[in-house]
Amino acid sequence: MFGPWYHLYIRIGNSPCHLASSVKVARPLAKEYSTMSDFYKDIVASTGIYKFYLDGQWRESTSGKAVSITNPSTRQTCFQVQACTQDEVNKMFDTAKVAQKAWAKTPLWKRAECLHKVAALMRQHAQPIADCLVKEVAKPAKDSLTEVIRSADLIDYTAEEGLRYLGEGQLLNSDSFPGNPRNKLCLVSKVPLGVVLAIPPFNYPVNLAVSKLAPALMAGNAVVLKPPTQGAVAGIHMLQCFHAAGLPAGLLSLATGRGSEIGDFLTMHPGVNCISFTGGDTGISISKKAGMVPLQMELGGKDVCIVCADADLTLAAKHIIKGGFSYSGQRCTAVKLVLVAESVADALVGEVAEGVKKLSVGMPENDCDITPVVSESSANFIEGLIMDAKEKGAVFVTGDYKREGNLIWPVLLDKVTRDMRLAWEEPFGPVLPIIRVSSPEEAVAHCNASKYGLQGCVFTKDINAAIAISDAMETGTVQVNSAPARGPDHFPFQGFRDSGIGSQGIRNSLSMMVKTKSTVINLEKESYTLG
Ligand SMILES: NC(=O)C1=CN([C@@H]2O[C@H](COP(=O)(O)OP(=O)(O)OC[C@H]3O[C@@H](n4cnc5c(N)ncnc54)[C@H](OP(=O)(O)O)[C@@H]3O)[C@@H](O)[C@H]2O)C=CC1
Numbered sequence: 001m002f003g004p005w006y007h008l009y010i011r012i013g014n015s016p017c018h019l020a021s022s023v024k025v026a027r028p029l030a031k032e033y034s035t036m037s038d039f040y041k042d043i044v045a046s047t048g049i050y051k052f053y054l055d056g057q058w059r060e061s062t063s064g065k066a067v068s069i070t071n072p073s074t075r076q077t078c079f080q081v082q083a084c085t086q087d088e089v090n091k092m093f094d095t096a097k098v099a100q101k102a103w104a105k106t107p108l109w110k111r112a113e114c115l116h117k118v119a120a121l122m123r124q125h126a127q128p129i130a131d132c133l134v135k136e137v138a139k140p141a142k143d144s145l146t147e148v149i150r151s152a153d154l155i156d157y158t159a160e161e162g163l164r165y166l167g168e169g170q171l172l173n174s175d176s177f178p179g180n181p182r183n184k185l186c187l188v189s190k191v192p193l194g195v196v197l198a199i200p201p202f203n204y205p206v207n208l209a210v211s212k213l214a215p216a217l218m219a220g221n222a223v224v225l226k227p228p229t230q231g232a233v234a235g236i237h238m239l240q241c242f243h244a245a246g247l248p249a250g251l252l253s254l255a256t257g258r259g260s261e262i263g264d265f266l267t268m269h270p271g272v273n274c275i276s277f278t279g280g281d282t283g284i285s286i287s288k289k290a291g292m293v294p295l296q297m298e299l300g301g302k303d304v305c306i307v308c309a310d311a312d313l314t315l316a317a318k319h320i321i322k323g324g325f326s327y328s329g330q331r332c333t334a335v336k337l338v339l340v341a342e343s344v345a346d347a348l349v350g351e352v353a354e355g356v357k358k359l360s361v362g363m364p365e366n367d368c369d370i371t372p373v374v375s376e377s378s379a380n381f382i383e384g385l386i387m388d389a390k391e392k393g394a395v396f397v398t399g400d401y402k403r404e405g406n407l408i409w410p411v412l413l414d415k416v417t418r419d420m421r422l423a424w425e426e427p428f429g430p431v432l433p434i435i436r437v438s439s440p441e442e443a444v445a446h447c448n449a450s451k452y453g454l455q456g457c458v459f460t461k462d463i464n465a466a467i468a469i470s471d472a473m474e475t476g477t478v479q480v481n482s483a484p485a486r487g488p489d490h491f492p493f494q495g496f497r498d499s500g501i502g503s504q505g506i507r508n509s510l511s512m513m514v515k516t517k518s519t520v521i522n523l524e525k526e527s528y529t530l531g
């Protein structure tokens, strides 16, 4: 069932994460698992439906209802998960609140030790987690494995960074403000927020889950995770690594169910102290409904690639192909529009077209470059954008439009105009529009007129022009001579306008997961340092 690596199973992480000595261990020691199937046996019910996670245990929902997950490649049900009830969600927040109080008293180095155990377990179980990604979200096999390994690296890095960042506070003296003698010392520290609600999207169900979980836990918070429905079973396999590492019961829960059904109940729950969300416009409605809680929102993007007249066109073409078509364009940081100087447009389009023709199209198991998009409705939406461009006269550079089921052959569209939907909307699919522009100013103006402001990139050999264009682009990040990308994962990652609130990246996520606490020591006498 698990393939050849099954026999390579080694036991890691059999000792639990120790809590502070004054705190009771809420759950027995993490058990030893002798085989891979033993490791995963508790996550699935005898009915074949995957369980949800509450208070340190995998459980079946009292709803008696299941949610089906459709394999985008076969369009058949590949897994089923529990449809959690409101009562079960209430229990998650109740247990999280209690567990968080104890976890906040656990020394930082012990929290870090626990996260390192989780990372080791994730590396050990990378293949079964990746196999779920292939089935649930049709991510190419190699990229699926990379996502899991990248996630383990992210957890380790967060543990290390958390030790340094969370271990540091501030001491302020009162006499720097006019009229004050030095008789007050202000000790500034970082304290946890409480219970963090983490909601990742389908395109990185593992990586964008741990990018929320690891900083939240390291900073002393509890977490309720609502995985995307497509990707929920990968999330369940991943969460078992946290369970096996011996995380205290209640500290982390996993609620499955359709976002449209349990989403509002989760996001408007009085037990939520922070929402960390990645996804589409759903995030905008969540931010309108959420109460007085900090929000970390990473939403959609329409990342432009500006190619100047002096650019290295071969380099630009290489990045445009990778940026536009990896994971079939289903990345928030995908290149979603090329704005090229008219004088070099023919040459650039020719080079990009050559690369696009070489992309392999097929199934994720075969590691094809272009694989089926996540759902039929997504494929229909992408098709609608392409047909709109066709009707309005866009040029199909690499041949006519072709689709089988959810599989869409890569589409390169030249001479796109501003009245076409593809000039503004995010396809989240393997289609790349090109607009020819007469100046960098025109390109920047188009970029800034978008409702999105996630990332963008510029190709030029002139560093002064690159900086000037970057300064003018109203996006969270501008890449010079490379396609947009979130990674490396410790770089700040943020969107302007409808692309988000707050910032990610390991240090920034740690800082989103704490609040500032001041303790002011009022001295009887002024106290100055030795002169
Ligand atoms: N800026 C960034 O970093 C990224 C942005 N994105 C954006 O995400 C979109 C594609 O991802 P997709 O997963 O389809 O996005 P969605 O916004 O549809 O879903 C994201 C998550 O929200 C959940 N959800 C759905 N409805 C609600 C609700 N009412 N309340 C709470 N949660 C809810 C989903 O659960 P369920 O699956 O059960 O519906 C899923 O877990 C694209 O627009 C893309 O640009 C994607 C990745 C990264």
Ligand SMILES: O=C(O)[C@H](O)COP(=O)(O)O
Pocket: 203, 204, 208, 330, 331, 332, 333, 334, 484, 485, 486, 487
């Ligand atoms: O969800 C996304 O699409 C990502 O946050 C993009 O990540 P990447 O640039 O590392 O692919």
